[in-house]
Amino acid sequence: DTAVSQTPKYLVTQMGNDKSIKCEQNLGHDTMYWYKQDSKKFLKIMFSYNNKELIINETVPNRFSPKSPDKAHLNLHINSLELGDSAVYFCASSQVRQAPQHFGDGTRLSIL
């Protein structure tokens, strides 16, 4: 009964490819997030959606495009992958915007 689940857990691909990461939450939360954790463990928000509406869009290359088909799902598509995109990407959700956030297990993306 995973609350926030992301797939895949690991993603190894070559530079220039396009890839997607999927996220689903079964908590009934209204708000979902994508975070990037770099090699130094620093966590930074990328995007946030509230009821399928984009509400936070930090300074992220436009090769990254989030999509929320419904409030339980938030996917992340990345075009033309670069070496610097290697990181762990976390999905999270919260009941409302400033409520406690619950994280998925992360997707480790490695670019060859």
Next chain:
Amino acid sequence: GIQVEQSPPDLILQEGANSTLRCNFSDSVNNLQWFHQNPWGQLINLFYIPSGTKQNGRLSATTVATERYSLLYISSSQTTDSGVYFCAVSQFTGNTPLVFGKGTRLSVIA
């Protein structure tokens, strides 16, 4: 933007010891959360504590919002407490995101 500083950056404890982790922030906040990232990389929400004191088992947290700091107490530490502890804050002015500190890496030795 708001700055979050955590101290100490690294901490090594003998099993059974107590510890205090600190989070300082540069401006007033309406949202403060503590997270534990275990050695397998999972991020667990420990506390949502914009002010006051909360306890959960061996862990407790206190936030003094007027003085812009929060403390996380770990008592009778266990090896399973090892990992990185993050403090994250946001200011409730519209859709402001959580800003994370750099974390405190805790190693508990048996």
